[in-house]
Amino acid sequence: MTAVVSVNGVFKGFRGCQALRGIDLQVPSGVVxxxxxxxxxxxxxxxxxxxxxxxxxxxxxxxxxxxCETQSLTIRRQIGYVSDAPALYDWMTVERIGWxxxxxxxxxxxxxYEELIxxxxxxxxxxxxxxxxxxxxxxxxxxxxxxxxxLLLLDEPTSGLDPLVRRQFLESMVDRAATGRTVLxxxxxxxxxxxxxDWVAILRDGQVALVEPLAKLKQSTQQVILSxxxxxxxxxxxxxxxxxxxxxxxxxxxxxxxxxxxxxAALRNTTGVQHVxxxxxxxxxxxxxxxxxxxxxxxxxxxxxxxxxx
Amino acid sequence: MxxxxxxxxxxxxxxxxxxxxxxxxxxxxxxxGQMIPSVRQLAQQLAINPNTIARxxxxxxxxLVIEPLRGRGMVVRKDAFTRCSKARQTLLAASLRGVLAExxxxxxTREELxxxxxxxxxxLESK
Numbered sequence: 345m346t347a348v349v350s351v352n353g354v355f356k357g358f359r360g361c362q363a364l365r366g367i368d369l370q371v372p373s374g375v376v377x378x379x380x381x382x383x384x385x386x387x388x389x390x391x392x393x394x395x396x397x398x399x400x401x402x403x404x405x406x407x408x409x410x411x412c413e414t415q416s417l418t419i420r421r422q423i424g425y426v427s428d429a430p431a432l433y434d435w436m437t438v439e440r441i442g443w444x445x446x447x448x449x450x451x452x453x454x455x456x457y458e459e460l461i462x463x464x465x466x467x468x469x470x471x472x473x474x475x476x477x478x479x480x481x482x483x484x485x486x487x488x489x490x491x492x493x494x495l496l497l498l499d500e501p502t503s504g505l506d507p508l509v510r511r512q513f514l515e516s517m518v519d520r521a522a523t524g525r526t527v528l529x530x531x532x533x534x535x536x537x538x539x540x541x542d543w544v545a546i547l548r549d550g551q552v553a554l555v556e557p558l559a560k561l562k563q564s565t566q567q568v569i570l571s572x573x574x575x576x577x578x579x580x581x582x583x584x585x586x587x588x589x590x591x592x593x594x595x596x597x598x599x600x601x602x603x604x605x606x607x608x609a610a611l612r613n614t615t616g617v618q619h620v621x622x623x624x625x626x627x628x629x630x631x632x633x634x635x636x637x638x639x640x641x642x643x644x645x646x647x648x649x650x651x652x653x654x
Numbered sequence: 655m656x657x658x659x660x661x662x663x664x665x666x667x668x669x670x671x672x673x674x675x676x677x678x679x680x681x682x683x684x685x686x687g688q689m690i691p692s693v694r695q696l697a698q699q700l701a702i703n704p705n706t707i708a709r710x711x712x713x714x715x716x717x718l719v720i721e722p723l724r725g726r727g728m729v730v731r732k733d734a735f736t737r738c739s740k741a742r743q744t745l746l747a748a749s750l751r752g753v754l755a756e757x758x759x760x761x762x763t764r765e766e767l768x769x770x771x772x773x774x775x776x777x778l779e780s781k
Contacts, residue, residue: 376703514701522694522704538661540703559706562666626662 346409348373348495348526349394353403356389363389365550367403371528371543373494376521378537378558379530381547382635387530390547391499394528395425408494421448424488428500430480434473438466438483442490449491457490464512478509485516496520498529502536514540538627546634553634558627566603567625570596570617577616583607588633599625599633655683657700667702671710673745676719679730679738686732690720717741 349371356364364386371377381387392398393405396416405412407419433441442457461468464482472480481501489496496517502510510533517527518540531537537544538558545555554561568582572594579596581589584603589596600607612620625633655678659670678684690696693711697704711728714720719738720728731737757767 375705511701515698518697518701518704519694522697535661536701539659539667539701542703542705559666624664626664628662 346373347371348408349377349528350406351390351394351403352405354390354393354400354405355402356386356393356398356400363550364393364400367547367550367552369545369552369555371526373526374521374524375542376517376527376529376540377543377545378541379528379545379547380532380534380537380631381530385547385635386550387547388499391497391528391530394497395420422493423495423497424491424493425497426481426484426488426499426501428503430484432472432480432483432487435471437469437471438475439468441472441483441487445487445490453490456492457486460486460490478505481505481509482512485513489516489520492525494525496525496527498527498531500530500532502531502533510536534626534628534631544627546631548635561601561630562624562627565599565601565625565630566622567629568598568600568603568608568611569621569623570598570611571619571621572596573616573618579611579614579616582611587630588636599630659700659702667706668710668713671707672713672717675710675714676738676741676745679719679734680742682735684730686730686734688730689723689726690728690730692727 347370349369351367351369354364354367355362367386367390369390379387379390389398393400394407394412396412396419399413408422410419410422412419433444436444438461439458442454442461446453446457458468461483464479464486466475466479466482466486470479472483475483485501498513498517502513505513514536517529520527521540521542529537529541541558543556544558544561546553565587570579572579575591575594582598582600582603584607585601587599587601589598591597608620608622611617655674657671657674659667661667663670665673675684675690684690690711691699693704693707696702697707700707711720715722715728717737718731719734721731723729754767757770762770
């Protein structure tokens with residue numbers, strides 16, 4: 345199956361700042377794909393390259409098989425895009441902007457748009473500049489999906505919006521996925537991502553720190569808390585990919601992926617370890633570990649000792 | 655029925671759905687022959703990824719709690735009640751085991767544990 349969005353070796357720098365340092369990303373068709381990352385990790389830069397507003401310094405980006413740099417107009421006709429500050433013609437009424445935009449799309453656009461606006465309960469005769477933030481966002485969403493695009497690209501569309509509007513956005517996203525379409529969502533609302541995402545990619549410092557199906561990520565990641573006999577005890581890192589580890593007094597907390605039963609047993613049997621507790625971390629905990637921790641290389645190597653880093 | 659989903663409590667969402675359906679059947683909230691919402695409907699209702707819903711439904715079907723009604727959707731099976739009551743028992747047993755393990759781990763003796771258990775049970779029964 346061809347990827348709906350295909351990013352290969354993309355680099356992008358601005359004066360004094362390398363925003364993207366070699367991004368490889370393939371978004372499969374028909375999924376909700378969430379892009380997470382701290383402010384400044386490169387999410388918006390990547391999205392701007394996808395929508396053709398920015399050109400990459402190196403590498404290629406394609407949407408639906410079309411080149412983001414050279415065919416961006418064709419792309420924009422086939423996808424829907426909602427940013428966190430939608431640019432709308434303030435003087436137009438809600439109805440008028442639908443009519444205006446329908447000129448760019450095949451027939452049926454305006455009817456769909458008006459139906460969505462009705463569902464979202466946004467008054468049609470009101471001018472855009474008189475709308476609340478939430479209503480504006482809903483208009484932007486309606487404009488983006490009225491032509492039933494194959495891909496819906498959302499760049500933090502609900503930041504600063506009330507829970508009801510956020511819920512309406514989620515319902516819309518979920519519905520698009522249910523009909524086999526693709527959603528690429530960049531968001532800080534991790535609890536929302538946890539509900540609706542099929543895939544999760546975490547960007548850190550302009551690189552992809554992690555990309556995999558959410559179910560697999562949660563299943564394979566454990567938060568391990570060790571109680572040691574003495575705070576100065578040194579113990580080897582567990583087998584698997586350690587995302588983050590911290591020390592507090594006699595306890596160590598380790599977030600580790602793909603640690604099997606043997607690895608856990610090995611920890612329990614290590615000298616100095618009195619008690620081992622494991623739990624499944626939330627996506628937020630995984631995200632914080634990924635973005636805060638030093639990236640420890642995957643261990644098929646020999647276990648390394650680590651000393652307290654209080 | 656109403657679902658109560660907590661995406662970050664450590665239990666996979668599809669598993670939470672499966673359990674809640676089973677409990678609902680065991681409680682009589684869902685009765686044999688009753689239709690449950692389609693994947694798309696439930697996904698919208700709960701704002702949850704439809705693949706997660708589908709996975710829960712597949713598991714419920716495999717475990718003979720629900721079955722397809724041709725052309726209409728999924729319904730609760732006639733024999734689901736007994737199955738779900740048993741399943742609920744199993745889940746409760748696992749919860750109880752977890753609490754017992756925690757008590758034993760924290761150093762309670764068997765006598766102390768039994769005493770604690772009886773006190774709490776008596777207190778609940780009197781209400």
